[in-house]
């Protein structure tokens with residue numbers, strides 16, 4: 001049992017709900033939508049008040065590569081159409097989604113390269129690049145349309161008191177709920193995880209990712225490009241407006257220096273690091289940097305509490321899998337909670353929550369280990385490792401069934417999928 005000091009005099013008697021979701025990021029908002037239109041009373045608490053995203057808004061610096069399984073979840077909960085077309089209510093419309101059909105990966109330390117083409121592996125596309133704010137705004141807007149979901153915006157969860165038949169959840173403004181199930185969707189630095197007493201295992205990568213939108217002289221060709229440099233991978237992801245969004249993983253010192261450079265000097269260094277594959281860098285948008293780490297909570301659940309998304313696991317972004325794993329957590333947990341409710345069982349009961357943990361932990365750990373392995377193999381400057389990775393890439397490039405297998409994994413179509421992520 002854990003408790004924060006109760007100093008706020010505005011505290012009120014807690015209202016009752018079935019599920020309280022702490023965190024309305026992409027993953028928490030998706031869970032709320034997946035529980036929409038049910039008999040459950042759901043409360044979604046998000047401290048950052050988000051404004052609706054309108055057509056013409058400048059491209060955001062944070063984007064995600066969205067896999068087929070995640071797109072199915074968005075479509076199933078009724079949020080995909082909104083991402084495909086933002087509108088301002090006055091006839092102005094804009095699609096902010098870019099489907100990518102090719103992926104080109106090559107090694108700065110040798111001849112190794114691999115190319116994926118959607119048509120070659122019998123797929124329509126390999127995924128979609130979408131701004132995080134667009135995904136979050138579409139999901140939050142959709143969540144607000146369900147009568148059984150109450151959205152609480154602009155205030156954080158500030159403490160919890162665990163009891164046998166519920167969790168009392170306190171908000172920073174003095175309000176409180178009593179929830180049969182509390183879901184921590186509050187990101188990598190999850191306070192719910194801390195209050196629940198769950199440990200984390202992992203390590204920092206001594207790498208920061210510099211991100212920003214850029215305009216290149218040559219078209220991006222609906223292709224996601226990634227070059228492995230000794231200091232980390234550099235990706236160019238295609239955007240809806242013809243620009244690309246870069247994710248440049250490098251040492252913290254180098255990242256800080258890259259942020260300080262003026263636009264022309266940054267464009268020059270970036271172009272060189274990318275071997276000018278898309279020609280000169282003609283314009284650079286707002287830059288930001290994020291520290292990278294691997295983190296996993298060995299425990300996702302206890303009676304009445306569950307973690308999803310980055311609160312449970314943080315993965316290196318080199319293959320764009322973090323939010324995709326989190327969305328599958330959300331869809332799986334929703335399925336289990338709805339089943340429990342339909343069967344007259346307690347939605348916060350440990351039996352169902354354990355099922356969720358077993359279901360998702362194996363998949364998440366496998367991806368964490370794979371990304372960690374990739375990061376290490378591609379970060380090594382040892383000659384035998386360089387030779388082996390070049391040979392590995394060239395071999396994988398030549399074997400069609402292996403490529404098909406890799407694409408299915410990247411599309412999130414392997415493993416036991418929750419109902420919302422299956423083909424209709």
Ligand SMILES: Cc1cc2nc3c(=O)[nH]c(=O)nc-3n(C[C@H](O)[C@H](O)[C@H](O)COP(=O)(O)OP(=O)(O)OC[C@H]3O[C@@H](n4cnc5c(N)ncnc54)[C@H](O)[C@@H]3O)c2cc1C
Pocket residue numbers: 022023024025026027028045046047048063064065066155156157158185186187188191209211247290308309310311317319320321322323324325326
């Ligand atoms: C550079 C970079 C590139 C990436 N690219 C990709 C990619 O291409 N594809 C991909 O799948 N993944 C990618 N990821 C990973 C992805 O961004 C994360 O996995 C994803 O954002 C996690 O979403 P989340 O909703 O779990 O957590 P978050 O996005 O961290 O959201 C947590 C939410 O909780 C709220 N919150 C915090 N504290 C509280 C509180 N006390 N009470 C209530 N709410 C609270 C926050 O305001 C926030 O909205 C990338 C990551 C990085 C760093």
